[in-house]
Amino acid sequence: MKKYKWIVPTLYIIFLMLPIYWLINMSFKTTTEIINTYSLWPQKFTTENYVKIFTDSTWYMGYVNSITYTVFNTIISVAAALPAAYAFSRYKFLGDKHLFFWLLTNRMAPPAVFALPFFQFYSSVNLFDTHIAVALSHCLFNIPLAVWILEGFMSAVPKELDETAYVDGYSFGRFFFKIFVPTIAAGIGITMFFCFMFSWVELLLAKTLTATAAKPIAATMTRTASTSGYELGLLAAAGTLTIIPGAIVIYFVKNYIAKGFAMGRV
Amino acid sequence: MNKTINQKAWLFVIPVFILVAFNAAIPLMTVVNYSFQETFGNNVFAWEGTRWFKQILQSERFHAALGRQITFTFIILLIQIPLGIGIALTMPKKGWGVPVCLILMSMPLLIPWNVVGAMWNIFALPDIGFLGHSLNGLGFDYNFTQQPGDAWFTTILMDVWHWTSLVVLLSYAGLNSIQPAYYQAAEIDGASRWATFRYIELPKMKKVLTLAILLRFMDSFMIYTEPFVLTGGGPGNTTAFLSIDLVKMALGQFDLGPAAAMSLIYFFIVLLVCWVFYNLMMKNEAQS
Numbered sequence: 206m207k208k209y210k211w212i213v214p215t216l217y218i219i220f221l222m223l224p225i226y227w228l229i230n231m232s233f234k235t236t237t238e239i240i241n242t243y244s245l246w247p248q249k250f251t252t253e254n255y256v257k258i259f260t261d262s263t264w265y266m267g268y269v270n271s272i273t274y275t276v277f278n279t280i281i282s283v284a285a286a287l288p289a290a291y292a293f294s295r296y297k298f299l300g301d302k303h304l305f306f307w308l309l310t311n312r313m314a315p316p317a318v319f320a321l322p323f324f325q326f327y328s329s330v331n332l333f334d335t336h337i338a339v340a341l342s343h344c345l346f347n348i349p350l351a352v353w354i355l356e357g358f359m360s361a362v363p364k365e366l367d368e369t370a371y372v373d374g375y376s377f378g379r380f381f382f383k384i385f386v387p388t389i390a391a392g393i394g395i396t397m398f399f400c401f402m403f404s405w406v407e408l409l410l411a412k413t414l415t416a417t418a419a420k421p422i423a424a425t426m427t428r429t430a431s432t433s434g435y436e437l438g439l440l441a442a443a444g445t446l447t448i449i450p451g452a453i454v455i456y457f458v459k460n461y462i463a464k465g466f467a468m469g470r471v
Numbered sequence: 472m473n474k475t476i477n478q479k480a481w482l483f484v485i486p487v488f489i490l491v492a493f494n495a496a497i498p499l500m501t502v503v504n505y506s507f508q509e510t511f512g513n514n515v516f517a518w519e520g521t522r523w524f525k526q527i528l529q530s531e532r533f534h535a536a537l538g539r540q541i542t543f544t545f546i547i548l549l550i551q552i553p554l555g556i557g558i559a560l561t562m563p564k565k566g567w568g569v570p571v572c573l574i575l576m577s578m579p580l581l582i583p584w585n586v587v588g589a590m591w592n593i594f595a596l597p598d599i600g601f602l603g604h605s606l607n608g609l610g611f612d613y614n615f616t617q618q619p620g621d622a623w624f625t626t627i628l629m630d631v632w633h634w635t636s637l638v639v640l641l642s643y644a645g646l647n648s649i650q651p652a653y654y655q656a657a658e659i660d661g662a663s664r665w666a667t668f669r670y671i672e673l674p675k676m677k678k679v680l681t682l683a684i685l686l687r688f689m690d691s692f693m694i695y696t697e698p699f700v701l702t703g704g705g706p707g708n709t710t711a712f713l714s715i716d717l718v719k720m721a722l723g724q725f726d727l728g729p730a731a732a733m734s735l736i737y738f739f740i741v742l743l744v745c746w747v748f749y750n751l752m753m754k755n756e757a758q759s
Contacts, residue, residue: 292483322498451581
C-alpha cells in the first residue's frame with residue numbers, strides 16, 4: 206500500500222500538466238496546422254508566433270503593462286498592510302474586530318459588482334487607463350489579504366521581542382525596521398507572493414479600467430481573439446508566456462509556500 | 472497573546488482604511504444609489520424605491536442564475552475538498568519530491584484566469600483539442616459548445632484543475648504541522664490508517680480545512696472570467712453563473728437599476744455565508 210502512494214500525486218500532476226502541454230504544443234504550430242490537423246506534437250515546428258509577440262509592441266507592451274501594475278500593487282499593498290497588521294496583532298483598539306471583518310468582506314466582494322462603479326469613479330478622477338488605477342483597484346482584495354496573512358505571521362512572534370527591544374532603548378521605528386521586519390521576512394515574502402499572484406491573474410477589473418495605454422496582456426489576448434478572427438497559434442504563444450512570471454515567482458518562494466499557507470492562513 | 476489596549480493603533484490602520492474605503496465604500500455607494508433609481512441617460516435619475524429589488528427577487532432569470540450558481544459551488548466543494556485532502560495525504564513528506572510537487576501543483580494558481588479559460592477551450596475543442604478529440608475517439612458524443620451537459624462537465628473539470636491545488640497546499644500545510652509524537656502514539660495503540668486519519672489528522676486539519684472551504688466557496692461563487700472565456704455562459708444560458716449574468720445585465724444591456732439591485736443581493740448572500748464561516752473559524756481559533 207505504502208509503496209504505491211506516489212501514484213496519486215503523479216496522476217494528479219499529469220492531469221495538471223496536460224492542458225499546459227497542449228497550450229505549449231499549439232504555440233509552436235501555425236494557425237493553419239492547428240485548425241486542419243490533430244497531432245500530439247507540432248508537425249512543422251515554428252517559432253513565428255513568439256517572434257510576432259516580441260516584435261509587435263501592442264503584444265509585448267501588454268506584458269510590460271501587466272507586470273507594471275502588478276508590481277505597483279504588491280508594493281502598495283504590503284507597505285500599507287505592514288503597520289496595520291502590526292496594530293491588529295499587538296493592540297486592542299476601538300472597533301478592531303469590526304474593522305478586521307469589514308476588511309475581509311472586501312475580499313469577498315464579487316469584482317463583477319464593482320466593475321461599473323470603478324469605471325465611473327476612476328474616469329471621474331482622471332485615472333482611467335493608467336497603471337496606478339489598476340494597482341489601486343486591486344488593493345480592494347489584496348490589502349485585506351495582505352493584512353490577514355501578515356497578522357498571522359506577526360502573531361506568531363512573541364511579544365517579548367518588542368518589550369526587550371524597548372528596554373534596550375530602541376525607538377519604535379528602529380525596532381520595527383531593524384528587528385521586527387527581518388524577523389518576519391518569510392511572512393513578507395509570502396504576502397508579496399500572494400499579492401503578486403492575485404493581481405497577476407485578475408482580469409475583469411484590469412480590463413474595465415484600461416483602454417490602450419495600460420492594457421494588460423490578458424486583455425490584449427481577448428481582444429485579438431475577437432477582432433482578427435481566431436489566431437489560435439498566437440493566442441497559445443501569448444498564453445504560454447503569461448505562465449512564465451508565475452513560474453519564476455513560485456521557484457523563489459517554493460520553500461515557504463506550504464508553511465506560508467498554514468501560518469498565514471491563506 | 473495578551474493584547475494591550477492602545478487607541479493610537481488606529482494611526483497604523485489609517486493607510487489601509489483610506490485605501491480600502493476609497494476602493495470599496497465609494498463604488499459601493501454608487502451601486503446603492505443606482506439600485507433605488509431609474510436612469511434616463513445624461514445623468515437624469517428618478518427615485519424608484521425598492522422596485523428593482525422586488526423585480527430581481529421575483530424574476531425567474533435571477534432564480535435560475537442563482538440555482539446554477541449554488542449547484543456549481545456545491546459540486547465544486549464536493550469534489551475539490553476530498554480530492555485535495557486525498558492528494559495531500561499521499562504527497563511525499565521529505566526529499567526531492569516535495570519541491571517538485573509544490574512547484575508543479577502551484578502552477579495552475581498563477582495562470583491568468585482568462586488564459587485558463589482559453590487554455591481549456593483549445594484543450595476541450597471536439598475536433599482539435601486533446602480532451603475533446605480523445606473523448607470522441609472513445610465513443611462519447613462530446614461537444615461542449617453545443618451540449619449543456621458537456622459544457623457543465625468541462626467547466627467543472629476546469630475548476631477542479633484550476634483550484635484543487637489550493638486545497639492540497641492548505642491540507643499539506645495542516646498535515647505538516649502535526650507532531651510526529653501523535654503518529655508514534657497511534658502506532659503503539661495499533662490504530663488503523665482510517666482511525667489515524669479520523670482521530671488525529673482530520674481534527675488537526677480542521678482550521679485549514681475551514682479556511683479552504685471558505686476560500687473555495689467565495690471564489691467559486693464569484694467565478695466569472697474562466698467560464699466566460701470557456702463557454703461564454705452558453706450554450707444558451709446553461710452555464711451563465713451569477714457574475715456572468717450580472718455583467719451581461721450591467722454592461723451589456725445597461726440596465727443599471729436592476730443590475731445594481733442584483734449586485735447588492737448577490738453581495739449580501741456571499742457576506743451572509745462568509746459571516747457564518749468566519750464566526751466558526753474564530754471559534755475554532757479561540758478553542759485551540
